[in-house]
Amino acid sequence: MRRTLLACLALAALGTGVARAQLANVPVYANPSMSGFRIAADYAKGMNDESLEHWAVAGQGHFGISRIVFGAGIGAVDFGSSTDVTYMGSLAVKVINTGLVSVALQGGIGFTSVSADSVLDALKTRDIPVSLGVGLHLPLVVVSIDPWVAPRYTFRRHAVGDVSDHRNHFGVSAGVDASLVFGLGLQIAVDFQSLPELTGDIFDDAKREPFLLSAGLHFGL
16 A cells, blocks of 8 residues: 555656656757767756756767767756756667768667655656657858757656556657867757656546757767
8 A cells, every 4th residue: 555655646746747758858869960979968948837847957978880879878857856867878770861861760768766755766767769860961161050850759667666657658859950160069959748647646638748948069070
């Protein structure tokens, strides 16, 4: 009975809490035009009431070999009463790569543990987003512009102790990168999700639709 009560309270809190993505509260980054080595730092924030305007900071690295791009990242996310760690890994395969147009299938996995209070102390989430990214590479005189968009389907699992629940959902992220000739650049991204609402220990038909915005710097070779 006590275990069930803890799970209900934890899931109910999560249902009204931070927006979930591969890195919690950070747009899922799936630019198919990336190549070579790149590191990036971002600040992200929820932009509507359904995201509760929580923030996150994150660092990500990507390394591309031919048509394969590996990614890893770690961040800190605001859960209201605490700040917790979120981290991820990803693998993308470019199925089209003309130099101007790129299309990539990207899969990843992200983990977040919540330690907001004694009830949520054991709460863990696992997200597995699968994205199809479509992007353009527009080289200009001293800067290249890479706009991209990536619809996705996310497989999600919540667990409190040995009590777990699953619910999958759709989402989409999009962004623009501006890279200078000497490797430095800027990036901006947005993310929209349609999440099932949580009421106690069950999912109902209501939806929650958080909207995220991130901006940051990157360096690439």
